[in-house]
Amino acid sequence: MNRHNLIELDAVIAIVRRGSFRAAAIDLGVSTTALSNAIGKLEKQLGVRLFNRTTRSVSLTDAGKDFVGKVGPALQDIHDAMETARAQQEVPSGTLRINAFATGAREVLKPLILEFLRRYPKVHIDLVTEGRLVDVVADGFDLGIRTADLVPSDMIAVSLGTARRFAAVGSPAYFEQHGTPQVPTDLHNHQCIRVRLPNGALYRWHFEKNGQPVQIDVAGPVTLDEASLSRITVLNDFGIGFFMESDVREDLESGRLVRVLEDWTPPLASLALYYPSRRNPSAAFKAFIDLARDFAADRIVRRSAVQS
Numbered sequence: 218m219n220r221h222n223l224i225e226l227d228a229v230i231a232i233v234r235r236g237s238f239r240a241a242a243i244d245l246g247v248s249t250t251a252l253s254n255a256i257g258k259l260e261k262q263l264g265v266r267l268f269n270r271t272t273r274s275v276s277l278t279d280a281g282k283d284f285v286g287k288v289g290p291a292l293q294d295i296h297d298a299m300e301t302a303r304a305q306q307e308v309p310s311g312t313l314r315i316n317a318f319a320t321g322a323r324e325v326l327k328p329l330i331l332e333f334l335r336r337y338p339k340v341h342i343d344l345v346t347e348g349r350l351v352d353v354v355a356d357g358f359d360l361g362i363r364t365a366d367l368v369p370s371d372m373i374a375v376s377l378g379t380a381r382r383f384a385a386v387g388s389p390a391y392f393e394q395h396g397t398p399q400v401p402t403d404l405h406n407h408q409c410i411r412v413r414l415p416n417g418a419l420y421r422w423h424f425e426k427n428g429q430p431v432q433i434d435v436a437g438p439v440t441l442d443e444a445s446l447s448r449i450t451v452l453n454d455f456g457i458g459f460f461m462e463s464d465v466r467e468d469l470e471s472g473r474l475v476r477v478l479e480d481w482t483p484p485l486a487s488l489a490l491y492y493p494s495r496r497n498p499s500a501a502f503k504a505f506i507d508l509a510r511d512f513a514a515d516r517i518v519r520r521s522a523v524q525s
Contacts, residue, residue, distance in 0.1 A: 350367055
């Protein structure tokens with residue numbers, strides 16, 4: 218009698234969820250070749266093909282649809298039972314998968330995630346950043362991090378309580394040469410670092426004062442899609458950049474950068490950690506939620522560490 222291990226069954230579900238062998242292999246931490254071989258082995262043992270494969274797409278065969286329909290729920294029950302067993306552990310261990318947008322990840326990486334890893338070295342954090350709002354359940358994540366106003370209504374949310382604002386900044390040398398904008402429309406007369414969003418659109422800088430929002434379509438010498446690149450460009454006197462305050466806080470404190478239009482950047486919605494209801498959360502999951510609540514209440518002792 219042939220026996221199939223959970224890895225092969227997890228592989229089938231991952232391919233269905235992600236829609237490609239390559240994406241599923243990345244999720245599972247194996248090579249595409251190893252994943253393809255595992256599926257080929259399973260199909261040979263079953264005597265049927267589970268997937269129709271072309272160079273451009275992957276889809277379930279009729280036999281595959283029937284197989285997934287029966288195996289999927291049973292496999293979830295098995296994983297739930299395993300999580301229940303792990304929940305009895307006194308020492309948190311295993312892997313937590315977290316999905317966040319990049320700016321949010323940068324804000325909580327040092328004070329929350331790295332602090333958690335210091336306290337619980339047997340836990341592995343798999344942090345994925347992307348601009349789109351994903352379904353954390355369908356995409357196999359344990360937790361998500363987004364601004365509170367973007368958390369799906371069917372999720373449990375834990376406010377991280379972090380104060381967040383935009384910041385328009387430039388180098389002292391740039392402002393000495395070009396002057397300082399007093400209102401957002403003055404930016405039309407300045408070199409600005411343009412920002413390209415994940416969907417390809419150019420970002421319009423958002424300002425607000427006395428309840429009146431203003432959006433500025435800036436112009437400048439370069440368009441970038443990553444905050445660290447924009448920061449380097451601004452530090453080298455090429456113009457004004459628009460960042461999350463947390464990304465340039467140390468530069469402002471040291472005087473490397475100067476903030477402008479501060480009265481036009483009011484507080485934004487706070488970050489929130491969110492997750493689906495879980496009957497038997499693992500020890501690692503519970504420990505992370507507890508630390509997140511301490512972080513939000515400012516009960517974590519801040520450590521000095523090398524900054525990025």
